[in-house]
Amino acid sequence: MWTVTWSVWVLLVFCSVFGERQRRPVYSCGxxxxxxxxxxxxxxxxxxxxxxxxxxxxxxxxxxxxxxxxxxxxxxxxxxxxxxxxxxxxxxxxxxxxxxxxxxxxxxxxxxxxxxxxxxxxxxxxxxxxxxxxxxxxxxQPNARGERYCGGLLDKPSGSFMTPNWPDRDYPPGVTCSWHIVAPEHQVIELMFEKFDVERDNYCRYDHMVVYNGVEPSDASRIGKFCGDSPPAPIFSKGSHLFIQFISDLSLTADGFICHYKFKPKNSTITGSPVPITAPAPTSAHPVALTYSESLCKQKCKRSGTIESHYCLSNFVLTGTLVSAAMREHSVLATFSIANLYKEGTLSIQQAGKSMSTKVIILCKKCPLVRRGLNYIVMGHVDEQGYGVVSPHSFVIAFKTNKQREAVLSNVRC
Missing domain, CATH: 2.60.120.290 (Spermadhesin, CUB domain)
Structure with a gap:
């Protein structure tokens, strides 16, 4: 009796093990x-x-x-x-x-x-x-809750997000993280970077973080592209959505970043300053032209007024070096490396480490004439895409090392 029972037990165990092996999935290549x-x-x-x-x-x-x-x-x-x-x-x-x-x-x-x-x-x-x-x-479901590798939907009144592995070790290579921050209607979003260390490159071609207004990335909605080891200045959305994307390539990595965000009333001030988030369009003695027209460029290329009067009538005021100029039919798309920024308005600024640059459309390619490598004071207005726009009536003037002129800009009060 014992011998039969033992044999049956051995057989059952063998069948069970064999059955488990038979049921184990077979994983193939793709x-x-x-x-x-x-x-x-x-x-x-x-x-x-x-x-x-x-x-x-x-x-x-x-x-x-x-x-x-x-x-x-x-x-x-x-x-x-x-x-x-x-x-x-x-x-x-x-x-x-x-x-x-x-x-x-x-x-x-x-x-x-x-x-x-x-x-x-x-x-x-x-x-x-x-x-x-x-x-x-x-x-x-899209935007489902739960722990994820990186990125996701952020809709609480305040919070933080960071690169993968923060703060224990460097962010990994070959990763893309996308955060979508959603505030209630009639509120805006403020981003404040506590720490920032992303592979440095003058043009942020490799590892970088990009911030966009709205719900998806596009050139028209881009606020800035960042890399290097200098934390970006506080960033404010135009509306109730921000989209942030971090990309690392397959080479060097670094510590990464941690960023805090919070919702604010739409008419709140920036860091205690009475300057509104979106600067109002100034009134001008000349109609503000933001697009090319033949009649505009037929006008005599003559600047009138003073630094002070143009300063108060302009959306943005900067000093910088012209680093590139690309022809666009009748206009010029110029890129300025910014030395000093006196008025920003809604101008789109790109930051690479401690270097900042911006794009300015010169509506009439012959007025004002600009040359690469020269330093300029540039005053103008801003279009819906965040590009600076300069017309024949705008204040643009070359300078070398005129410290007095810089002092005048710093002391202008409107």
Missing amino acids: GNMTGTSGLIGSQGYPGVYPPNTKCVWRITVPQGKVVSLTFRSLDLESDGLCRYDYVDVYDGFIKSQRLGRFCGAARPRALISNHNRMQVVMVSDANTAGSGFLAGYAAV
């Missing part, structure tokens, strides 16, 4: 995944993944939902810049934005797509080291 949830894993997981492979998974969830991807296990060859074996996650399929690149054993929080598609790519080189990855995907 595939098209659909539905509201599922699992993907590296080829042969949990066995060691093969060398010299590239596997692509394309995940599609129902329309109206977005994809949430959570790594349950991550074990790839470790490297600070993930140059050898890695997993890339993209916000969509073809030519889409990379959400992050991952290797080693540190699992990120959930990655969220902006639409109903996500692409996961795993690459291994000739040398392998690890069991690969296992991740679960699920269809969730």
Whole structure:
């Protein structure tokens, strides 16, 4: 009796183990995944993944939902810049934005797509080291709450956001984070950077942070592009939405940043100053021209008035060096490196470290005439895109090292 019972027990255990092995999912190299949830894993997981492979998974969830991807296990060859074996996650399929690149054993929080598609790519080189990855995907509502790798919707009256890994270590390479801050109607948003350290480049071509007015990125709504180790000055939205995007490339990284935000009444002041957030358009003896016209440019190129009178009638006043000038039919798109900014209004300023620049449209290419490399006082108005606009009636004058003129600008009171 005992012998029979023992044999039956052994048989049951064997069948149970064999059945579990039979039911264990077999993970292949890539595939098209659909539905509201599922699992993907590296080829042969949990066995060691093969060398010299590239596997692509394309995940599609129902329309109206977005994809949430959570790594349950991550074990790839470790490297600070993930140059050898890695997993890339993209916000969509073809030519889409990379959400992050991952290797080693540190699992990120959930990655969220902006639409109903996500692409996961795993690459291994000739040398392998690890069991690969296992991740679960699920269809969730856009802007769903919950811990995520980076980015997300921020709609509380105040809060903070920061780069991944802050403050323990440098932000990772190959990552894109997007924060959308939404204030109640008739309120604006103030951003204040406590710490800021992003790979330095004169034109912020590599790692950078960009701030936009509104709900999505566009050149017309861009407030500024930032990098280097100098925190940007406080930033104020024009309306109740701000969109912030941080991008790192696949080379150098740095500490990153932490930023605090808060909602303010629309007519509140900037840092206690009585100057309104959006400066009112001044009245002028001449009609303010913000677009080219043939009749405007036929007028005699003659400036009248004084520094003081033009100062009070202008939206923006700056001194700076002309670094580039591009012809645009009858006008010129000029870029000035800013030395001093006396009136800003709604002028769009780009900052790279401690250097600031802005774009100014000179409506009539022959009036005023400007040359690259020279220093200028520039006064003018601002169009809806945040570009400075200079017409024949605007005050633009070249100078070398006239400290007296700088002193006059600093002491003007309107």
